[in-house]
Amino acid sequence: MIHFDNVSKIYSDDSVALDKVSFTVLPKEFVSIVGASGAGKSTLLKMLLAEERPTDGAVFYSSADVCSLSKNELNDHRRKIGTVFQDFRLLPNKTAYENIAFAMEVAGKSDEEIESDVPHVLELVDLTEKAWNFPHELSGGEKQRLAIARAIINQPEVVIADEPTGNLDPINTQEIVQILKKINDLGTTVILTTHNKGVVDSLGRRVITLDMGKVVRDDKSGKYTL
16 A cells, blocks of 8 residues: 655755665554654655655555656545644634534535534544534643544545654543544554654554664564664
């Protein structure tokens, strides 16, 4: 499904973000990508979204080189991927319901589809009672659950979560992890970047470890080990 083929990324100041990285993510896998700050985790995700181009190598999604896609093809590609970030990136002047509905509107969904689907995804992330609250009225954990709901509302094939628990306490962190596991159990591929050892160890799923831009470990059912 996703394949990084000998990918390197070297910036103009000769800093090496990625160094000959190769790995494959299969459909419906849950993969954690771990490593210290600056190891290259976020650069990998940007490569998958074609927000960054490799200096060498190629990134494939369903056998297509993402950097060779036309503008329309790239838009279609990005719609297959839901994204969740550490800083939530919610629309502050829209309620929880409206934040999710807006993502559907952008994707061209009908009012009937929005009215049908938004309540279901709010229930999935346990925010039904907060549907008409604005982001500033939500806790950090609730904001991140809302961000996940928005990321999955259009039924992407892949969800990438970039340090989604970085700003959360241990209880909210575990709630987010359980939701990501639930999404994966429903058939969505999940790629998680984190530096949280507890999160990775609790998952017991595949772990890819980056160090100085290189893949130094790839454990099928691993723990966070540097």
